Amino acid sequence: MSGKDREWLDHLHEFLIDEIVHGKDDEPVEEADVKAFEAAVAAGRSRLARRKLEAARRAVRSDVFASAPVSDLEMERARRRLTSLGTGANDDGANLTLAARFGQGGNDDDDGMLEDIAELERDRDSNDR
Amino acid sequence: MDAEAGARRVPCSEEEVSEFFDRMTSAQKRDAYRFAVKCSATCLADAEELINEAYVRMCDGRRTRRTDSDDLFSILMGTIKSLASDRHFITETTRIRRMGCGEDRGKYGVIERDADRGGVALDEASADAGDVVDRMDPDEYRKALLADIAGDAELELLFEGLSVPFIGEDLADWMGMDTVALATVRRRFKRQILQLGKRLAEAARER
Numbered sequence: 001m002s003g004k005d006r007e008w009l010d011h012l013h014e015f016l017i018d019e020i021v022h023g024k025d026d027e028p029v030e031e032a033d034v035k036a037f038e039a040a041v042a043a044g045r046s047r048l049a050r051r052k053l054e055a056a057r058r059a060v061r062s063d064v065f066a067s068a069p070v071s072d073l074e075m076e077r078a079r080r081r082l083t084s085l086g087t088g089a090n091d092d093g094a095n096l097t098l099a100a101r102f103g104q105g106g107n108d109d110d111d112g113m114l115e116d117i118a119e120l121e122r123d124r125d126s127n128d129r
Numbered sequence: 130m131d132a133e134a135g136a137r138r139v140p141c142s143e144e145e146v147s148e149f150f151d152r153m154t155s156a157q158k159r160d161a162y163r164f165a166v167k168c169s170a171t172c173l174a175d176a177e178e179l180i181n182e183a184y185v186r187m188c189d190g191r192r193t194r195r196t197d198s199d200d201l202f203s204i205l206m207g208t209i210k211s212l213a214s215d216r217h218f219i220t221e222t223t224r225i226r227r228m229g230c231g232e233d234r235g236k237y238g239v240i241e242r243d244a245d246r247g248g249v250a251l252d253e254a255s256a257d258a259g260d261v262v263d264r265m266d267p268d269e270y271r272k273a274l275l276a277d278i279a280g281d282a283e284l285e286l287l288f289e290g291l292s293v294p295f296i297g298e299d300l301a302d303w304m305g306m307d308t309v310a311l312a313t314v315r316r317r318f319k320r321q322i323l324q325l326g327k328r329l330a331e332a333a334r335e336r
Contacts, residue, residue, distance in 0.1 A: 006267045009171070010214070011294040012322070016167070017206040018296075019319040020160045023312065027320065029155045037162040040177040041150055044184030048143075051185075 070118040075111075078118040136197045140190035141204065149201040150184065157202055164206060167326025168213035170333060171270050178220045183208040265333065277325045283314045284321065 070078075153161075165176035174182070183205055186192055192208050194201060212218050278284040283304075290303040301311050 006214075008271070008292040009267045010210075011291050012288075013168070013210045013213075014294070015291050015315075016164060016319060016322060017203060017210065019315050020164060020206060021203045023316055023319065025156075025316055025319070029159045033159040033162045034155050036177065037158040037180060040162075040165075040180035041184050043177065044181040044188075045147075047181065048185050048188055 070115045070122075074118040074122060075114055077121060078114045081117055081121065082114065136195040138193040139196055141187045141192050141194050141201065142190065143188040145199065146184070146187045146201060149205075153202070161202075161205055161209070163323040163327065165209050165213075166330050167323055168209055170326045170329035171265050171267055172213040172218075174212065174218060174220050176330065179209045179212050182212055182218070182220070186212075265329070270329070273329060274322070274325060278318075278321060284318050287314055287318050 161180065162176060165179045168179060169176045172179075186208055187201070187204065192204055194204050274288070275285075278288065286304060287300075290300050293303075295303045301308055304311055304314065306314070
C-alpha cells in the first residue's frame with residue numbers, strides 16, 4: 001500500500017488527536033484504561049532507568065581503559081626509577097616504593113611493572129602541576 | 130505570518146516530560162490509552178508498547194515542542210501516531226509473538242535468553258527481514274470502519290469529509306451543520322472509532 005493510499009488513515013488519526021485534545025467529552029472514565037496507561041508508563045520509566053544505568057557503566061569503563069599508552073621516554077624514566085629504588089639511592093619517590101618493590105622478587109612481567117610505575121609517575125606529575 | 134508559524138521548536142526535556150506524565154488527568158490517561166489501542170489495531174505493536182516507547186522518546190529529547198507551549202498532551206498523541214505508522218518500529222515482544230504465527234512459525238530464531246529482563250533476545254537481522262507483512266492492512270481497517278458506521282448517514286458523511294481532508298469551517302459546510310451540531314457528531318464518531326479499535330485489537334490478540 002502506497003503512502004498516498006493511506007493518507008486517509010493519517011487524516012483520521014489527526015481528527016482523533018484534535019478531537020481528544022480539544023473536544024469536550026464527559027464520558028465516564030474506566031479505571032481499567034487508566035491503570036493500563038499507568039502500567040505502560042511505569043514500564044517506560046523502568047526501561048529509561050536501565051538505559052541510563054547501562055550508559056553510565058559504559059562511560060566508567062571507557063574512562064578506566066582510556067589512559068594513553070606509555071611512551072618510550074616514560075618507560076626509560078620508570079626503568080631509572082626502579083634502579084634507584086633498588087639501590088635505595090635518593091628515594092624522592094617514596095610513594096612509588098611499594099609498587100616498585102613488588103618487582104624485587106623477580107616478577108616475570110617486568111615490562112608490565114615498568115608500565116605501572118610509568119603510569120604512577122605520570123599521575124604524580126599531573127597532580128603536582 | 131502568524132505567531133504559530135514563527136514559534137521555534139525545542140526538544141522535550143526528561144524533567145518536563147516526567148512532570149507532565151505525573152500531572153495527567155484520568156481522562157487524558159484514558160484517552161491516550163484508547164487512542165493507542167486504536168492505533169495498535171493497524172500496527173504490530175501493542176498499545177502498551179506504543180505508550181512505553183512514546184514516553185522514552187519524549188524523555189530522551191527525540192520529540193520537540195513549541196517554545197510558546199508547555200502542553201505535552203498533543204505531543205504524546207502525535208508520538209503514538211508516528212510510532213504506529215512507522216514500518217520500522219517493531220517491538221521485541223511483537224517479534225517473539227510472531228515466531229509462533231502461521232506460516233512464519235520458526236522463521237525467527239531465538240538465540241539467547243536476556244538475563245536482565247527475563248525475555249528472549251532474537252537474531253535481529255532475520256527478524257527485521259520479515260518486516261511488517263502481517264499487520265492489519267489499512268484497507269481492511271477501512272472496510273471494518275465503514276461496516277461499523279454503515280447506515281449512520283452523519284458518520285458516513287463525516288468520514289468522507291475528513292478523508293478529503295476538510296477541517297474547521299470547510300468541514301461544517303460539508304456537513305451542512307453549525308459548529309455545535311458538528312461537535313456532537315464529531316464526539317460520537319470519535320467514540321465509535323475508539324470502540325471499534327478496542328474490538329479489533331482484542332480480536333488481533335486472540336489470533
